[in-house]
Amino acid sequence: MMTMMKVSHHSSAEDSMKVYYIDDSFFQNSPFSKEMLERFLNKIEHLNQGIILISSTHTYEKEIKHFKDEISSDLVVLQSPAVFDIHGIRGNLRSSFLALEDFDSVQTFSGSCIEYDVEAHTCERIYFDLFPKHYHLNELEMFMDHLEDVLSDKVKNFKKKKDRIS
Structure with missing residues (x-):
């Protein structure tokens, strides 16, 4: 079932809208995945507003639902498949890629996420698995x-x- 979502939001100029793109490997029941999820949560801990997009094969529904329930209400969490328009950020989220308007299509993989700063129009892959310990x-x-x-x-x-x- 595809989700179609449109959300409007007015933010102050000093708030920087961040979009984070991950895949469902963060929700696997393995020590590596749990460590990567913890590092991701540390990364977004002080985020005032933002969007988390999850490419999912729908294998880890229970874990993703728990994540959505626990995450800050200031953050929008969306799982694939979805066509969305959130705070003026439009895209197409699939199980294997993200096509965000005005950016190249990307794929994510285990141990990394992609961080978009919409105002600065930047996109950066963040590798959480570069160091064995935090x-x-x-x-x-x-x-x-x-x-x-x-x-x-x-x-x-x-x-x-x-x-x-x-």
């Missing part, structure tokens, strides 16, 4: 600093050995 920015910066120090020491030692040989 790192806060400070922890990641500390790790990168440590890695830089280790590499710098290795280069210095290599240069010393090279100078002794020469």
Whole structure:
């Protein structure tokens, strides 16, 4: 059954309308999928308004319904198949792709989502599976600093050995 939806909304200029596109792999019963869903929820935690579009094969209906029930009422959640016009954002959501007006058609895959900023007219794929654990920015910066120090020491030692040989 195809959903046809039209929703109007007036927002202030400082609110940036975000659209997130995911697939139903986030709702599988596996440790990986649960971790990816948690990371996605962390990403949208402070979203004041937005749209979440889910390409679905209708395998995980119970899990998606639970997600819809738990998500903020400020967010519109729509599951495929659907032709929609939400807050002036129009598109066609299918089980294997999203065609959003004024953007190229895209497919999503496990461990990633696509974030649209409608006002800025940008589209970015976000990979939630790049790091095995969720790192806060400070922890990641500390790790990168440590890695830089280790590499710098290795280069210095290599240069010393090279100078002794020469």
